[in-house]
Every structure is written in C-alpha cells, then in structure tokens.
Amino acid sequence: MQDKYIYIKTFGCQMNVHDSEQIAELMKDQGYRVTDDEKRADLVIVNTCSIRAKAEQKAYSTLGRFRRMKEDNPSMIIGVGGCLAQQLGTKFFKKLPYLDLVFGTHNIHRLPELVRTVERTGDRVSETTFHETVPSLGIVTPPSNGNICSFVTIMQGCNNFCAFCVVPYLRGREESRLPDAIIEEIRCLTDNDIREVTLLGQNVNSYGKTLPDDVDFSQLLRKIADIDGVRRIRFTTSHPKDLSESLVACFADIDKLCKHIHLPVQSGSDNILKKMNRHYTVDDYLDKVDKLRKACPEISLSTDIIVGFPGETEKDFQKTIDLMEKVRFDSSFSFKYSRRLGTAAAGFDNHVPEDAKAKRLSILQSLQERHMIASNQACVGTVEHVLVEGYSKNSQADIMGRTGSNKIVNFTGDIEKVGTIVPVKIQKAYTHSLRGELLTRKGDERC
Numbered sequence: 001m002q003d004k005y006i007y008i009k010t011f012g013c014q015m016n017v018h019d020s021e022q023i024a025e026l027m028k029d030q031g032y033r034v035t036d037d038e039k040r041a042d043l044v045i046v047n048t049c050s051i052r053a054k055a056e057q058k059a060y061s062t063l064g065r066f067r068r069m070k071e072d073n074p075s076m077i078i079g080v081g082g083c084l085a086q087q088l089g090t091k092f093f094k095k096l097p098y099l100d101l102v103f104g105t106h107n108i109h110r111l112p113e114l115v116r117t118v119e120r121t122g123d124r125v126s127e128t129t130f131h132e133t134v135p136s137l138g139i140v141t142p143p144s145n146g147n148i149c150s151f152v153t154i155m156q157g158c159n160n161f162c163a164f165c166v167v168p169y170l171r172g173r174e175e176s177r178l179p180d181a182i183i184e185e186i187r188c189l190t191d192n193d194i195r196e197v198t199l200l201g202q203n204v205n206s207y208g209k210t211l212p213d214d215v216d217f218s219q220l221l222r223k224i225a226d227i228d229g230v231r232r233i234r235f236t237t238s239h240p241k242d243l244s245e246s247l248v249a250c251f252a253d254i255d256k257l258c259k260h261i262h263l264p265v266q267s268g269s270d271n272i273l274k275k276m277n278r279h280y281t282v283d284d285y286l287d288k289v290d291k292l293r294k295a296c297p298e299i300s301l302s303t304d305i306i307v308g309f310p311g312e313t314e315k316d317f318q319k320t321i322d323l324m325e326k327v328r329f330d331s332s333f334s335f336k337y338s339r340r341l342g343t344a345a346a347g348f349d350n351h352v353p354e355d356a357k358a359k360r361l362s363i364l365q366s367l368q369e370r371h372m373i374a375s376n377q378a379c380v381g382t383v384e385h386v387l388v389e390g391y392s393k394n395s396q397a398d399i400m401g402r403t404g405s406n407k408i409v410n411f412t413g414d415i416e417k418v419g420t421i422v423p424v425k426i427q428k429a430y431t432h433s434l435r436g437e438l439l440t441r442k443g444d445e446r447c
Helices: 014-028 053-072 083-088 091-095 108-121 179-191 217-225 245-253 270-276 282-295 314-327 354-377
Strands: 004-010 032-034 043-048 077-082 101-103 125-127 149-153 196-200 232-236 260-262 300-307 331-336 383-391 399-402 408-411 421-429 434-438
Touching (some): 004 014, 014 032, 014 043, 014 077, 014 108, 014 149, 043 053, 043 083, 077 083, 108 125, 149 179, 179 196, 179 217, 196 217, 245 282, 270 314, 314 354, 383 408, 383 434
Parallel strands (some): 077 101, 260 300
Antiparallel strands (some): 383 421, 399 408, 421 434
16 A cells, blocks of 8 residues: 555644544554655644634634645645534535535544545545544554653543533543553553653543442552553643542652642632632632642642633732732643633623733733743752653753653753653753753762
C-alpha cells in the first residue's frame, strides 16, 4: 500500500491533543503517515474546540486557508472533528461547502470508514451520533520516537452543567473506563519507554461513579503508582466540589504523584459562582486549598478564571482579585467570558461590555504574572528533581524537563538523560521557566 499523508491541526485542551494522537494511530493502518507539511497532505483533519469563541474563530480561519489549498489540489480530503463538528454536524457543509467530512466527539473510531467512503464515492459524509459508550476511549497510542510522557484518557463527558460550558452537550455525559483497561494501557506505554502519564478527563475527581464496581479516583491513582515503569503521574482536570479527602491524602502518600493540581476556581465571587452553577463557595474552595497545602506543603496550584461572566460587577471582580492574592496560584489560564449557544448563561441578562471584560482580564493577568515570577524566584538556589523530556525549545545545546510542581527547567546536559530524573540546581527564574545547572558531583546534593 502506497503511503499517503495526513496533516492534523488541533485546537483546544489536552483531551483534544490526545484525540488527535488517536486519529493518527487509526489512520496509520489505512496507509496514512503524519506530516507537518500541510501542502503535502492527502488528508487534512482539523480537530476543533468550541469551549471558547477564540478557539472557534481560529478553527474557521485555518479551514479558510485549506479551502485555497483544495482549489489547487481537488483530491485533498478535508475533515473536521471535535466539539465544533459535534455542534454543527451537516450545517458545517453549508458554512464551508468544500468540506468532505464531519465527525463528532463519539465517532473518532469511525474515521477510517468515513475517509474510505469519501475516497470511494466523492460524497460528503457526516457522523455525529452519540453512543452509550465511546469506542475510541481505549485506543492506545504508542509514543512518538523519543517521547517519555503520554496522555491516558480515564473518562469522558461531564454531568456538572456549568452555566458557561458546552462540554456536557458536545462530549456527552460522564463515562469512566474500567480500571483494568487503564492499567493495561499504561503497562503497554511503559513497555514503550513512557515514564510519565497524565490522566485525562473533564472531571477526573468523579471517576468511577458510572462503574459497577466500588472504585474512585484515589484508588485508581494508587493502582497506577504500583506499575513499575511509571516514574511520575499527573492528572487534569479537577472540579473543586468533588475534591475528596482521599484524593488530598494521595499527595502526601504517593511519591510518584506530582505535587501539582489544576483546580479551576472560575470566580472569587459567591454570587457569580452560584450563577455559574459551580456548587461550591469561595470559602469551600479556600478550605480545600488549605487541606491540600497541609497535606503537601510543596504542592503547586494552577487554575482557570473567567472574567466578565454575565452580571459580574466591579465588586465581584475585586473578589476574584482578592482570592488570587490569598491563594497566589503558581499559574492560571484566564479568559474573557464568551457566549456559547446552548448553555444556560447564553440566555442570561446583564452581559458585561467587551471593553470592561478586556480591562479586567488585563488587570488579572498582570497580577498573575507577578505571582508567577515570585513563585519561580522562590526556586532559585534550590535543588529540583527534573524528569528530562528532550532538547530545549530555545537551543539544542540544552535539554529540558519539568519539576514535580510542573515548572519547566532548561539546563546543559546530555540528551541521553531523557527519561531519567536528575537533580538540577536552579540559578535563574523567568516568567514561564527556570534555568538551572545539572548536579554531577557527589556531596552537596550532587550525584
């Protein structure tokens, strides 16, 4: 079979990144090799996100570029997957008549069949059916050459119905994978030199609630920690309302569990949290942060924050700033509220003007940058244990890795150290990374 080439453009979160890895693996058996050169592609897949307006706009812009390429190469097949595809279905063909196929979040497993149909008939194809179980959840993606970190989906969907979020409508309701299947996948990955796994789910804290056996997320973490080849475990994302005491205890008890948690707060105002349907108060959130820091004093926290949610006043926004000053997150992802069709908030009154949202976002991000710099500067002079991932993005004279607290460290060293955990003394701090020296001599913590 002659090789053909697939180009995949991914928008959105880590779950979308992993979906794209699964797409590449599925299409490999159909003779398609992944290419980074879009002009070489026989098949283009745009894996979309519709959580926020900006990601949606970028997807449309990218698809517009591919239209011109298809005019020059009519045999090129252009497909759209992900949340935006799930949302629009066949309407996508009216918006963009040059598209060949549309497949939703539950139908990644059908992509080879859909592509063959387009190749054989030239017809446009759409498949956005929701299934009781998502077949693609268990697709194992062997690591790319040299990679030592991998994603593993442990559940999909969400039952929370936050007022701003389209996930329950486009990814479906929660479905947890059986723990034995997850363990088997991770063993397969470690047999292929993976040393760090990141467990994925819209709300990993509620893992196990749809399973017949009595198993929760903390129990799953302990099972994974028993796998010999695993050196580090990470996970995302956690909903604060489901953060259990047993999960908090894992940070104190499990050495392989990285001392970092992404815990989206979204707002520092109880009034706005109630409108968002988040099911916790600011005091609830701060109590859980306190418990995490008592169990694991070195834990780092990151979060998500939305500014300008409908009805957010200047007083509400100031409460978010006050919360940030209390918690001092190590990093955050912050966004202006964008109206998403189908969500409860889309019908709310009192939408905040765009200029006010932009001003609030600027204030918040400036504060977060100061907190990030302070957090990184506190590392200077300390020795961090870094899992080496590969060459630095800045220079192939350096290698890079991450600390257990999820900070990027660049330092001079041998690429042969990829996959090992090494001690690095931090010398300089930047906003988004650290600079260090690999310790090689015995004594004073050198090895």
